[in-house]
Amino acid sequence: MIMFNGFSHSVMGASHEKTNLxxxxxxxxxxxxxxxxAVVADGHGSKKHFRSHLGSKFAVEATIEAIDRFYEDRxxxxxxLPTNHKLIIKNIEKQIISNWNMKVEKHLAxxxxxxxxxxxxxxxxxxxxxxxxxxxxTLVAGITGDNYTFGVQIGDGSFVAIFEDGRAVMPMEYNESxxxxxxxxxxxxxxxxxxxxxxxPNRKLIAMYGSxxxxxxxxxxxxxxxxxxxIITSQLxxxxxxxxxxxxxxxxxxxxxxxxxxxxxxxYNENLLKDRIDLVNKRVTENKKAAAERKAAMLxxxx
Amino acid sequence: xxxxxxxEPEVNETQNVSPLDDFDTAETVSTAPVxxxxxxxxxxxxxxxxxxxxxxxxxxxLIDTSGSMKGKKMGELNTVMEELIPEIRRVGEADxxxxxxxxxxxxxxxxxxxTPIPIEDFEWARLRASGVTSMGAAxxxxxHRMSRNSFLNSPSLSFAPVIFLMTDGxxxxxxxxxxxxxxxxxxxxxxxxxxxxxxxxxNDNILAEFTGSKDTVVxxxxxxxxxxxxxxxxxxxSQIGSxxxxxxxxxxxxxxxxxVFAAKQxxxxxxxQELVSTQTDGDDxxxxxxx
Numbered sequence: 001m002i003m004f005n006g007f008s009h010s011v012m013g014a015s016h017e018k019t020n021l022x023x024x025x026x027x028x029x030x031x032x033x034x035x036x037x038a039v040v041a042d043g044h045g046s047k048k049h050f051r052s053h054l055g056s057k058f059a060v061e062a063t064i065e066a067i068d069r070f071y072e073d074r075x076x077x078x079x080x081l082p083t084n085h086k087l088i089i090k091n092i093e094k095q096i097i098s099n100w101n102m103k104v105e106k107h108l109a110x111x112x113x114x115x116x117x118x119x120x121x122x123x124x125x126x127x128x129x130x131x132x133x134x135x136x137x138t139l140v141a142g143i144t145g146d147n148y149t150f151g152v153q154i155g156d157g158s159f160v161a162i163f164e165d166g167r168a169v170m171p172m173e174y175n176e177s178x179x180x181x182x183x184x185x186x187x188x189x190x191x192x193x194x195x196x197x198x199x200x201p202n203r204k205l206i207a208m209y210g211s212x213x214x215x216x217x218x219x220x221x222x223x224x225x226x227x228x229x230x231i232i233t234s235q236l237x238x239x240x241x242x243x244x245x246x247x248x249x250x251x252x253x254x255x256x257x258x259x260x261x262x263x264x265x266x267x268y269n270e271n272l273l274k275d276r277i278d279l280v281n282k283r284v285t286e287n288k289k290a291a292a293e294r295k296a297a298m299l300x301x302x303x
Numbered sequence: 304x305x306x307x308x309x310x311e312p313e314v315n316e317t318q319n320v321s322p323l324d325d326f327d328t329a330e331t332v333s334t335a336p337v338x339x340x341x342x343x344x345x346x347x348x349x350x351x352x353x354x355x356x357x358x359x360x361x362x363x364x365l366i367d368t369s370g371s372m373k374g375k376k377m378g379e380l381n382t383v384m385e386e387l388i389p390e391i392r393r394v395g396e397a398d399x400x401x402x403x404x405x406x407x408x409x410x411x412x413x414x415x416x417x418t419p420i421p422i423e424d425f426e427w428a429r430l431r432a433s434g435v436t437s438m439g440a441a442x443x444x445x446x447h448r449m450s451r452n453s454f455l456n457s458p459s460l461s462f463a464p465v466i467f468l469m470t471d472g473x474x475x476x477x478x479x480x481x482x483x484x485x486x487x488x489x490x491x492x493x494x495x496x497x498x499x500x501x502x503x504x505x506n507d508n509i510l511a512e513f514t515g516s517k518d519t520v521v522x523x524x525x526x527x528x529x530x531x532x533x534x535x536x537x538x539x540x541s542q543i544g545s546x547x548x549x550x551x552x553x554x555x556x557x558x559x560x561x562x563v564f565a566a567k568q569x570x571x572x573x574x575x576q577e578l579v580s581t582q583t584d585g586d587d588x589x590x591x592x593x594x
Binding site: 218222228 | 348349350351353354355357359398400405407414415418428430461
């Protein structure tokens with residue numbers, strides 16, 4: 001019997017404290033029967049996305065509800081995934097966006113835009129903003145079952161997965177981003193077609209993490225980012241005591257890093273982790289040695 | 304978000320999955336709390352093995368090391384650059400991690416280090432001059448390296464780069480072709496660009512082609528001026544480059560990122576020209592006569 005577990009946490013960025021913004025991030029995990037979900041969302045937080053802290057919360061809820069719905073018939077879902085994963089994942093993405101839009105519509109109907117919220121815009125400016133945009137958010141959601149893992153993402157954020165070999169990898173392919181790139185959002189009119197996704201079949205997962213971009217940008221290198229997740233994985237066997245350390249570390253990363261909100265959500269396979277803990281610890285040691293070698297190579301002059 | 308419109312989302316209800324009515328789940332749902340940030344006890348933190356990185360900025364120095372730079376010019380440049388490093392370090396002390404990448408060009412193009420180096424770890428390697436001025440090749444190499452897959456791969460990279468070109472002569476290769484390639488690079492487009500012509504032979508028009516504006520081109524005719532100009536450009540551009548400008552103007556209208564970068568480049572030109580106008584010539588000996 002596979003035993004999944006997980007944790008999730010969001011910290012408010014120092015830059016948001018300074019500007020009196022509330023935390024724009026939301027995160028959650030869910031352990032179901034033979035499956036688990038990790039979700040994070042990052043509300044855009046800029047002027048026209050003035051309700052994005054709620055938008056990120058709705059995105060997290062919408063995702064868990066969509067996944068639950070698809071897992072109502074888990075056996076059929078898992079029987080179809082190997083051959084029809086593209087269509088199934090596409091349908092999950094559509095369901096998430098549909099759920100999110102319903103939550104936004106309901107909230108807006110019950111809580112019309114206030115005069116204070118409108119006061120920051122001229123009437124023309126306000127009219128030009130689509131109502132969904134008030135709630136704009138990114139979304140990163142990872143799902144795992146007995147021997148497969150998949151993930152969906154819209155906008156910034158990262159996945160890190162640690163499969164049976166104990167190596168931390170980023171299973172999603174990320175494209176080159178440049179300074180003026182526009183972030184995709186659950187509030188885009190064509191949001192359902194803007195998702196990126198991955199599907200990793202026939203591999204047992206030790207742990208998977210989803211994080212908002214505040215975590216990634218608090219690292220000087222991608223190697224460090226991956227090593228960080230390996231270290232966390234090595235400590236998950238004592239999650240109860242380690243949880244506070246993770247929370248403190250995320251707070252430190254936000255405060256002394258890029259000052260952005262940070263969310264991290266994790267799901268892991270307790271049995272497989274116990275079985276592979278020596279391997280994971282070995283990877284932690286290897287990573288530390290490799291980091292020292294990289295630094296020495298970096299400081300070598302070439303002229 | 305320029306492409307947001309209100310539409311009814313389409314949901315394909317015909318899944319390949321049939322609902323199961325009597326599904327029994329033993330499930331746990333947890334929604335994360337938001338930290339109250341009250342305690343920052345990091346004593347027993349195994350995660351501290353991976354350090355926290357501040358917002359980062361890369362400064363690219365493109366330096367002409369052709370034969371005509373030999374002697375006083377190169378000697379002075381080496382000395383100034385050694386002195387400059389602590390000054391740039393101070394720029395980054397507050398909340399920005401500054402990294403430095405130095406590309407030299409003569410007959411060949413060469414990086415001083417194989418990757419941008421954090422300013423705290425950076426040590427200047429004294430340069431020697433010889434050969435011709437392959438500026439076009441340098442532009443191509445810069446274009447190649449200014450990528451998320453190469454020199455700009457740091458997750459903490461938060462600002463468009465500063466690119467500072469120094470040369471004393473006319474390019475010996477097809478610099479226009481190299482510049483055309485470079486101009487397609489988004490990091491170049493949004494980066495802060497400045498150039499320094501050293502001595503009489505340097506062509507300010509070519510340098511203005513590189514920076515996109517005459518305001519960000521200055522000229523040094525003596526060792527004293529060279530030191531002044533390098534410091535003015537490097538320090539001013541690092542300060543402006545690492546500034547988090549808000550995406551709104553005085554009337555609280557939101558600005559596009561392109562507007563912000565254009566505003567930064569304009570500010571750099573203004574500040575450089577103001578600072579240059581306050582510099583004195585003194586009794587400096589011009590490169591092209593005395594040296």
